[in-house]
Amino acid sequence: MKLFVVKESRPGEKRVALTPASVAKAKALGYEVEVAAGAGAAAGFADSAYREAGATLVGSAAGSGTAAGSGSGAGAAAGSGAGAESSPAEVAGAIGKAQVVASVSPLEPSLASHLSPGSVTISFLQRERDAATIAAITQARANALSFDYLPRISRAQAADALTSQAIVSGYRVTLVAAGLLPKFFPLYMTAAGTIRPAKVLVLGAGVAGLQAMATSKKLGAVVSGYDVRAASPDEVKSVGARFVNIDLPPIDGAGGYARELGEERAKKQQELLAPVIAEQNIVITTAAVPGRPAPLLVTKQMLAGMAEGSVICDLAAESGGNVEGSVAGEVVNLSGVTLWGGKDVPSQMAPDASSLYSGNIVAMLGFITKDGALNLDKEDEVVRDSAVVLSQ
Known part of the structure; x- marks a missing residue:
């Protein structure tokens, strides 16, 4: 053969x-x-x-x-x-x-x-x-x-192979985010003063998202995560991150994957996540629905609520994007926020x-x-x- x-x-x-x-x-x-x-x-x-x-x-x-x-x-x-x-x-x-x-x-x-x-x-x-x-x-x-x-x-x-390559993507996107953020990830206490740790929110607790959380945690950030699936709270906590609880019931799809949200549910989720996102230095989005365009998680209005110099990395940019305005393979600045669109991330x-x-x-x-x-x-x-x- x-x-x-x-x-x-x-x-x-x-x-x-x-x-x-x-x-x-x-x-x-x-x-x-x-x-x-x-x-x-x-x-x-x-x-x-x-x-x-x-x-x-x-x-x-x-x-x-x-x-x-x-x-x-x-x-x-x-x-x-x-x-x-x-x-x-x-x-x-x-x-x-x-x-x-x-x-x-x-x-x-x-x-x-x-x-x-x-x-x-x-x-x-x-x-x-x-x-x-x-x-x-x-x-x-x-x-x-x-x-x-x-x-x-x-x-x-x-x-x-989906899992093996998602591990690579989750690790890589975290390093990209750290490189784009103009501040330290970990807490630093020195005679000259104290630097507070970066706050990182990861949306999507699949393999890539969990890897991003784990890597962010190892770099010293204060890490939180969110996903719509029922198993997500335990998975997020297992890598040392805090699960973001919002007042919405979980939704599961076939094979343990998330499924597409209805329009009303998606808008409610955006509304509840907006104040959480506004507090972050970095937001990493990794949400995907098999065989469908990536769900929109972060609108331009939500992005505008973040502090200037904050970073959003959209790992789903090639499949439509989780973040409004993201462009696969490009880094853009919207409302003072750096927005990175992932492209060929495992190949990096x-x-x-x-x-x-x-x-x-x-x-x-x-x-x-x-x-x-x-x-x-x-x-x-x-x-x-x-x-x-x-x-x-």
């Missing part, structure tokens, strides 16, 4: 699906590992490291890198980065010979069309957003497993993000491999739920 690791092509994506440290684990499952030349360069993993780990490189060691075309996926070869490069023909050929193709972003439709019947892609892949890629995979009579739909069960935890820590994602890939391979052969068991909950295309 062959496992092919694509070189990511979406602008801003620096991660790689498999690191050199995971090559041996994939080989132990029975896979010959092929890696597109330069696939790990943006994450700090040289081609030589893959060779030494036992992988075969596909493509020339010379070239100028790759860049995406009009799509948002992985594997398009033509252009802009630095380092090694595989030609489009070499990439297409490797995909056509592979039983499994691993990437972070979905394959470009033009590359997905080269998949062999019965082969499997493993990546992030959303049904509505990536319809063209899904159509190409279906036309090729291949299969697609997506980390976006992995069931939240204990036996699937090692393959949970590409080496560690890739290492975690690589572990998720290996775990997923374990669910579809038996006795050294590809085995897509439709009765397995992990395979069934994560399958976006199941042609076999």
